[in-house]
Amino acid sequence: MNVVAIETATPACAMALRTSDGTERSLVVADERHHTEALTPGLHGLLVEARLSAQEIDRVVIDRGPGLFTGLRVGLATAVGLALGANAELVGVTSLEVLAHGAHRAGVRGVLLCGVDARRGEIFVQSFNLDEGVEILDEPSVALPRAVVDGWSRNPTPVTFTGDGVARYDAAFREVPAGLFFEQLVPSPLEALRLGVTRPAQSQVRALYLRDADAVANFSTRERRS
Amino acid sequence: MALVLGIETSCDDTAAAVIDENFHVHSSVVESSIEQHQAFGGVVPELAGRAHVTTIAPVVRRALLDAGLDPTSPALTGVAVTSGPGLIGSLLVGLSSAKALALAWDLPYVGVNHLEGHLFAPLLEARDLEWPLMTLLVSGGHSLIVFQRGPGQHVVLGETIDDAAGEAYDKVARWLGLGYPGGPEIDRLAGEGSSKALKLPVSMIGDEYDFSFSGLKTAVVRATQANHEVALADVAASFQAALTEQLVRKLRSSLEHYEVKGVALAGGVAANSALRAGVTRLATEFGLVTHLPTMAMCTDNAAMIAAAGMYHLERGEASGLDLSARPNWHLTDVS
Ligand SMILES: [Zn+2]
Numbered sequence: 001m002n003v004v005a006i007e008t009a010t011p012a013c014a015m016a017l018r019t020s021d022g023t024e025r026s027l028v029v030a031d032e033r034h035h036t037e038a039l040t041p042g043l044h045g046l047l048v049e050a051r052l053s054a055q056e057i058d059r060v061v062i063d064r065g066p067g068l069f070t071g072l073r074v075g076l077a078t079a080v081g082l083a084l085g086a087n088a089e090l091v092g093v094t095s096l097e098v099l100a101h102g103a104h105r106a107g108v109r110g111v112l113l114c115g116v117d118a119r120r121g122e123i124f125v126q127s128f129n130l131d132e133g134v135e136i137l138d139e140p141s142v143a144l145p146r147a148v149v150d151g152w153s154r155n156p157t158p159v160t161f162t163g164d165g166v167a168r169y170d171a172a173f174r175e176v177p178a179g180l181f182f183e184q185l186v187p188s189p190l191e192a193l194r195l196g197v198t199r200p201a202q203s204q205v206r207a208l209y210l211r212d213a214d215a216v217a218n219f220s221t222r223e224r225r226s
Numbered sequence: 227m228a229l230v231l232g233i234e235t236s237c238d239d240t241a242a243a244v245i246d247e248n249f250h251v252h253s254s255v256v257e258s259s260i261e262q263h264q265a266f267g268g269v270v271p272e273l274a275g276r277a278h279v280t281t282i283a284p285v286v287r288r289a290l291l292d293a294g295l296d297p298t299s300p301a302l303t304g305v306a307v308t309s310g311p312g313l314i315g316s317l318l319v320g321l322s323s324a325k326a327l328a329l330a331w332d333l334p335y336v337g338v339n340h341l342e343g344h345l346f347a348p349l350l351e352a353r354d355l356e357w358p359l360m361t362l363l364v365s366g367g368h369s370l371i372v373f374q375r376g377p378g379q380h381v382v383l384g385e386t387i388d389d390a391a392g393e394a395y396d397k398v399a400r401w402l403g404l405g406y407p408g409g410p411e412i413d414r415l416a417g418e419g420s421s422k423a424l425k426l427p428v429s430m431i432g433d434e435y436d437f438s439f440s441g442l443k444t445a446v447v448r449a450t451q452a453n454h455e456v457a458l459a460d461v462a463a464s465f466q467a468a469l470t471e472q473l474v475r476k477l478r479s480s481l482e483h484y485e486v487k488g489v490a491l492a493g494g495v496a497a498n499s500a501l502r503a504g505v506t507r508l509a510t511e512f513g514l515v516t517h518l519p520t521m522a523m524c525t526d527n528a529a530m531i532a533a534a535g536m537y538h539l540e541r542g543e544a545s546g547l548d549l550s551a552r553p554n555w556h557l558t559d560v561s
Contacts, residue, residue: 034550036318036321036322036549036550036551037548037549037550038548039322039325040322040325040326040329040547040548041546041547041548043329044329044547053332054329054330054331054332055298055299055330055331055332057330069272069275069315070314070315070318073275073276073278073279073315073318073319073322074318074319074322075322076279077278077279077282077318077319077320077321077322077323077326078322078323078325078326079326080279080282080283080323080326081282081283081286081322081323081324081325081326081327081330082326082327082329082330083283084283084286084287084297084327084330085297085298085326085327085329085330085331086298086330087297087298204280206280207276207279209276213270213272213273213276
């Protein structure tokens with residue numbers, strides 16, 4: 001099976017390709033806010049390198065968030081376009097679980113808190129137990145870094161923090177007495193791919209926004225229509 | 227046969243269409259998210275962007291199937307997509323999907339200016355189009371007078387210096403407590419009222435062909451505050467008459483200075499009955515052919531984007547996969 005993974009939940013634009021012979025390739029473009037410009041050329045580059053035509057893609061794995069709304073939309077729109085045009089299967093994974101699997105593969109064990117930068121002073125968080133594989137401990141949510149730090153400061157359980165949301169509020173997270181750190185800014189596209197191949201195909205993948213559209217809306221009437 | 231798939235997601239409509247080199251429309255699908263925006267009295271960009279993501283693939287698929295094409299290997303010659311101007315979060319959805327489809331099908335694609343798309347709309351309906359053409363392009367976001375020597379050859383003579391015509395309709399509708407979008411409701415009410423009930427100014431400020439509508443909206447507010455008794459239908463009729471008068475006067479001025487064979491209307495406000503009547507009268511007076519688009523061609527659609535794309539693709543002007551969306555892309559900058 002030829003599988004492509006798209007990872008655009010953070011400012012980085014990342015992608016991976018696994019061909020049927022098991023060869024894995026990945027590309028992480030770290031340019032902030034240039035998902036639109038970098039994603040399709042990057043995918044094209046990986047396909048050319050693997051001497052594969054886009055028609056031969058069997059499955060597209062997409063990080064459906066939570067993360068930056070613009071990046072998610074570019075990633076999802078690209079994924080559904082690719083799936084439609086190449087008649088490929090579509091599978092969604094979340095940015096937080098991809099971070100958890102990345103940490104687990106790197107040897108992190110015990111309790112892990114993944115934090116993705118949500119901007120506007122908030123982070124998307126979810127905790128996992130990595131002792132036996134990756135076990136989900138709670139649902140993804142949006143939170144204030146201060147509240148997360150205060151909560152873990154009262155908790156004697158050793159915890160490892162990871163993700164660009166943690167890095168952004170590093171000074172606050174360093175206050176947690178039992179806190180450890182695993183640096184991982186970009187959810188790994190290869191990890192997303194490996195996670196995505198294990199799952200059943202979906203008829204539709206929805207973005208995981210965790211924030212209502214009207215909460216981010218600006219009610220400008222100057223927006224053009226028709 | 228050359229066949230182009232057009233994709234349009236610059237505002238709240240998700241649209242896809244297939245046309246051929248003779249500008250025959252093989253399919254045209256438009257899915258609107260307008261109902262989600264009505265409670266807000268205007269398009270909420272984040273809501274629009276989210277809606278596009280869920281509708282883009284089904285809309286494109288339906289347009290292909292309606293045109294009798296296999297979505298996996300359609301017999302297309304290219305893909306055209308609106309890459310500006312518009313809401314950035316909306317533009318990115320269509321652009322990203324178009325790139326992915328072009329990659330999957332190994333086809334050339336081109337980023338099209340949305341306004342240029344509107345200018346191509348008459349070509350999809352009139353087989354006897356003679357050039358040059360004077361086009362009044364009026365919508366919720368734009369108001370322009372464009373002189374066209376031929377397809378793809380356009381000179382912007384004038385545009386609004388403040389609000390767009392459709393925007394003025396929306397603002398006045400909101401002031402009057404009417405729904406969104408305001409155009410259709412004001413047009414309906416105006417038919418029952420007297421256009422002479424309120425004295426409203428016909429603004430002629432700005433350059434010769436430029437428009438200004440913000441003063442008119444203020445005048446409506448003042449006049450209705452001063453006269454509480456005036457009927458809603460009369461306000462609607464007076465406002466519509468004043469706005470139409472300005473558009474027609476500027477258009478007249480352009481026809482006095484430029485030699486053309488026909489006059490065309492384009493954009494959402496082209497659906498307005500008073501404007502259609504006014505422009506038809508004017509064109510008749512000048513002995514010119516009037517091109518009034520059908521309602522489906524006035525509002526945003528992907529057939530017009532496919533048409534503009536066909537023009538550029540036939541000239542070998544395909545875009546690179548690294549193309550960016552241009553939310554403020556001016557028609558003057560289209561080459
Ligand atoms: Zn438009």
